[in-house]
Amino acid sequence: MTIRVSVVGAAGRMGSNVVKAVEAAGDCELALALDAGDDLSQITPENTDVVVEFTVPSVTLGNVLALVRQGVNVVVGTTGWTDDKLDQVQAALDDAPRPDQSVFIAPNFAISAVLADYFATLAAPYFESAEVIELHHPDKVDAPSGTAIHTAQGIAAARKAAGLGPVPDNTQSDNGSRGGVVDGVHVHAVRLRGLNAHEEVLFGNAGEQLVIRADSFDRGSFMPGVLLAVRKLSTGNYPGLTVGLANFLDL
Ligand SMILES: NC(=O)c1ccc[n+]([C@@H]2O[C@H](COP(=O)([O-])OP(=O)(O)OC[C@H]3O[C@@H](n4cnc5c(N)ncnc54)[C@H](O)[C@@H]3O)[C@@H](O)[C@H]2O)c1
Numbered sequence: 001m002t003i004r005v006s007v008v009g010a011a012g013r014m015g016s017n018v019v020k021a022v023e024a025a026g027d028c029e030l031a032l033a034l035d036a037g038d039d040l041s042q043i044t045p046e047n048t049d050v051v052v053e054f055t056v057p058s059v060t061l062g063n064v065l066a067l068v069r070q071g072v073n074v075v076v077g078t079t080g081w082t083d084d085k086l087d088q089v090q091a092a093l094d095d096a097p098r099p100d101q102s103v104f105i106a107p108n109f110a111i112s113a114v115l116a117d118y119f120a121t122l123a124a125p126y127f128e129s130a131e132v133i134e135l136h137h138p139d140k141v142d143a144p145s146g147t148a149i150h151t152a153q154g155i156a157a158a159r160k161a162a163g164l165g166p167v168p169d170n171t172q173s174d175n176g177s178r179g180g181v182v183d184g185v186h187v188h189a190v191r192l193r194g195l196n197a198h199e200e201v202l203f204g205n206a207g208e209q210l211v212i213r214a215d216s217f218d219r220g221s222f223m224p225g226v227l228l229a230v231r232k233l234s235t236g237n238y239p240g241l242t243v244g245l246a247n248f249l250d251l
């Protein structure tokens, strides 16, 4: 069966790559390719099995809620998700027109980044110190990256489960130099022309350091993960809200 895929944000850096990946995939066909100003109500279960949404953090929640109400499954790569926004998606799914409807949200579709994030949760209980550095192209509108937030949250949860206290830090004044803090984990954002998407997780104990690093040099690195999510949702076997590509990997 051919999977009919519509793309929202199709003119963007990610959306245009998704359009090409869908057109090149033997088991998918492009249904609609929409961008800002287009009417999303054109997307219906009659023409679309799965929508892929890569837009901007300020509009993605509204798009996803509208698409759920229209009865379609949605794969979301846009960042900016908070617990409150995820709760709104869950509530929309609870009232969705079809009982088996799915929304899948991933802060990162690159296997290197997903594994780095996963390895960081495994390492976290064994180190006194942990910090996250994300490095991206300067056209990115949000900081820190959705991936870095997810990684820091995972590290914090693993530390808490292991009974670790706060990371040691005797800084008395920083003027912003210590970066943002996500669940007690410092997160630093670099924006540099020439970069694409990169993350480094630093762990430290007295006398030793572990560095976990993932580099996406090209947006093609995200496409296998996007297509994997499209294929998974097209089966109807993942009703409800799922967050993170690790859920579709045998880790
Ligand atoms: N999950 C991942 O693996 C991954 C990878 C790369 C980027 N991202 C995220 O994806 C998002 C998009 O990144 P990008 O680099 O493609 O950005 P971009 O600015 O190149 O593209 C965004 C597109 O969305 C369109 N858009 C804006 N408002 C819209 C609306 N209301 N309806 C439809 N389209 C609308 C814009 O016109 C633009 O074409 C960002 O949040 C980014 O962080 C995620």
Ligand SMILES: O=C(O)C1=N[C@H](C(=O)O)CCC1
Pocket (backbone or CB within 6 Å): 079, 107, 108, 136, 137, 140, 141, 144, 145, 146, 147, 148, 196, 197
């Ligand atoms: O280029 C971007 O923008 C990216 N955004 C995601 C994030 O914020 O984590 C994933 C990596 C690329």
